Amino acid sequence: MTMTKKANEIKASEINESTPWQEMTIGGEIYEGGTSALVNTGEWRTMIPIFHEEKCNHCMLCVPFCPDSSIPVENGKRKDFDLMHCKGCGICFKVCAHKAISYEKVGA
Amino acid sequence: MAYSLKQQVEKPERFVGGHRLCAGCGAAITVRGVMRALKPEDKAVVVNATGCLEVSSFLYPYTAWEDSYIHSAFENAGATAGGVEAAYRVLKKKGKVNETFKFIAFGGDGGTYDIGFQSLSGAMERGHDIVYVCYDNEAYMNTGVQRSSSTPRFADATTTPAGSIIPGKPQNKKDLTAIMAAHGIPYVAQTTFLGNFKDFHEKAEKAIYTEGPTFLNVMSPCPRGWRYETEDIAEICKLAVDTCVWPLFEVVDGVWKLNYEPRKKLPVEEYLKKQGRFRHMFNPGSEWMIEEVQKHVDKKWEALLNKCK
Numbered sequence: 001m002t003m004t005k006k007a008n009e010i011k012a013s014e015i016n017e018s019t020p021w022q023e024m025t026i027g028g029e030i031y032e033g034g035t036s037a038l039v040n041t042g043e044w045r046t047m048i049p050i051f052h053e054e055k056c057n058h059c060m061l062c063v064p065f066c067p068d069s070s071i072p073v074e075n076g077k078r079k080d081f082d083l084m085h086c087k088g089c090g091i092c093f094k095v096c097a098h099k100a101i102s103y104e105k106v107g108a
Numbered sequence: 109m110a111y112s113l114k115q116q117v118e119k120p121e122r123f124v125g126g127h128r129l130c131a132g133c134g135a136a137i138t139v140r141g142v143m144r145a146l147k148p149e150d151k152a153v154v155v156n157a158t159g160c161l162e163v164s165s166f167l168y169p170y171t172a173w174e175d176s177y178i179h180s181a182f183e184n185a186g187a188t189a190g191g192v193e194a195a196y197r198v199l200k201k202k203g204k205v206n207e208t209f210k211f212i213a214f215g216g217d218g219g220t221y222d223i224g225f226q227s228l229s230g231a232m233e234r235g236h237d238i239v240y241v242c243y244d245n246e247a248y249m250n251t252g253v254q255r256s257s258s259t260p261r262f263a264d265a266t267t268t269p270a271g272s273i274i275p276g277k278p279q280n281k282k283d284l285t286a287i288m289a290a291h292g293i294p295y296v297a298q299t300t301f302l303g304n305f306k307d308f309h310e311k312a313e314k315a316i317y318t319e320g321p322t323f324l325n326v327m328s329p330c331p332r333g334w335r336y337e338t339e340d341i342a343e344i345c346k347l348a349v350d351t352c353v354w355p356l357f358e359v360v361d362g363v364w365k366l367n368y369e370p371r372k373k374l375p376v377e378e379y380l381k382k383q384g385r386f387r388h389m390f391n392p393g394s395e396w397m398i399e400e401v402q403k404h405v406d407k408k409w410e411a412l413l414n415k416c417k
Contacts, residue, residue, distance in 0.1 A: 012169035025169075033174035036126035036165070044131060063117040064144070064305045065342060067136035068125045073117045085125025089132030089331075090339030103339070 007031065013038060037085070041068065045088035049101050051080045056100035062092035113304045119148055120174075127172035128164040132338030134328030135161045137301055138243040139214060142324070143175075145312035151175060152210045153192050157185035157219030160250040160330075161243065182223045186231035189213040189238045197237075210316050211238040217258035218248045221284050232291045232321040239315045239322045242284065245330035253333040257282040260353075261404065262397050263385045265333075270388040275397055280404060288323040289359040295320075297358035299367075300327040300345045307356055307367055314358070327354045335384025347379040352409040357416060366416040373409075376402045 007025045012035035015024060025031070058078055063071045070086035072079040093103035122143035129136045139161065146152055152175040156162040162179050165172040180188045189211050199205040215224050220242040228240055247265050248254040255265035260281045264270040268277040289296045295318040297311040308326070315322040327348055331338045348354035349368055353376060356368040377398050380386040389397045 012171075015169045028168045030169045030171055033171065034121075034124040036167075036170040036172040037124045039126035039128075039170050041126055041128065058114075060113050060117045061304060064113070064141055064308075065137060065301065067129060067131075067133045067140075068127075069121050069123060069136075069140060070125050076114060076118070082125060087131035090337075091132055091341050094339045095342045 040084050041087055042084045045086065045106050047088040047090055047103055048083075048106050049081060049086065049088065049090065049093050049103055051078075052100050052102065053080070055098050057098055059097070061095050061097065062101065065091045065095050067091070111304075111306045111309055113306075116144055116305075116309060119144055122146065122152075122174045123165070124172050124174065126170065128167060129160060130330075130332055130338075132331045132341060133160070133164075134245060134301070134330060134341060135159075135216070135243040137341075138241065138326045138328045139165075141301070141305060141308050141326075142212065142214075142239075142241050142312045142316075145309055145316055146210060150208045150210055152212055153178065153189075153196075155180075155185050155189040155192065155211070155213040157213070157215035157224050158182035158250075159216035159219050160245075161214055161216065163250060182219050184227045185213045185215045185219060185224050186228035186238075186240060188227075189240070190231040190234060190236040193236045193238050211236070212316070213238060213240045215240070215242055216249070217242060217244045217246055217284075218250075218256045220244075221258040221282055222256050228323075229291065232288065232293050232323065234321075236321055237319055239324065241312075241315070241324045241326060243326055243328040244284075245328050245333060246281070247330070247333050249330045249333045258284065260401075262389055262401065264388060265385070275394070276385075276388065283408070285323070285325045285357075288325070289362075289364075291321075291323075292362065293321045293323065294318050294361055295322040295358070296325075297323075298325045298327075298354070299356055300348060300354055301342060302345060302349065302356075302368075311358060314360075333385065335387075336382055340382065344379070344382055347374065347382060350374045351376050351379040352405055353379050355409065355412055357412060364412075364415040366412065376405055 008031040068085045070082040090103045093101045123139045154177045156179045193211045254267045262276040264276045270276040285298045299308045299311045315324045350370040351374045
């Protein structure tokens, strides 16, 4: 007999398509937050924003407009894009008043 | 304390990437903006009506939420949020919970204006200490752009297709924000995404930290259903407020307050022409449709100005 884990010990990163039901949590529950960060939605992109740090004055206007929480901020500075999650919608490119973001075809 | 976007975006993210909402989705921007208004030390229980947000932000075992999250059904987000809040009050009284929790329900316009309306109305009337946020994208986007009672007149939806028989949706949009204000609850507001998010943030903060039931209606454009390029969302929102199609106002303890008056009120076609769902209104012979929309918007705007006097 295999040792079964308590539900709150099962991590999202351990569950996949071949996990037997005995090793899943009951009722579709999950006991940790923000596990979607494990999912690569960056591969959806057909367009990509490029960050030009030298032109950025860190006004942060782009940050709240990002639907994919893909513009990290640290110590008053906006950092380069989180390209694992950015879907390339281009909203940031349009709201940037300093031309610090360009918007290009993926692989162009 | 005065609003500072720089300080706000420094807070830890409570709605993380990797969710499966479409590129450029307005619902995600709404959620991030509301969750950002929580104090970092406060916890939240999020209740979500069925809809795009629900099917895309929790796909077992991947949740985009850092806070506790419940989905039950389309029609009962208000009741679920109210139930959790009532349980929390009892547990807190008994000393079994010490932390501060806030209760936030999210629903699309389908789950709010239509299907979840009775449970929302009930929860508001019972006076639960909850916030209900409607991310209003003006149709059932999740199932393929069917009209809802929030869809504006003349919009081309899959159940009200614009053609030779009907010119898009025959009816006007329901004014849900006014209906919620009529519940006599302490705080009701209407906002969208503008500039540095000051208006949005202050309303979300007031909604969360006002005791009792509060309601926030956020225009959250949908690039698929409204048919515009994903990158244009900021422009669409700005045009919605500058044409007075979506005025920004709040109702605090029954007192109506206008939060934004456009310097120059733009004609409605500036807003309509940006979106594919209204394209047929620009065909020759369709001028009357634009006139009808302008008349309706003007009437609503005058009525709002009178309420806000």
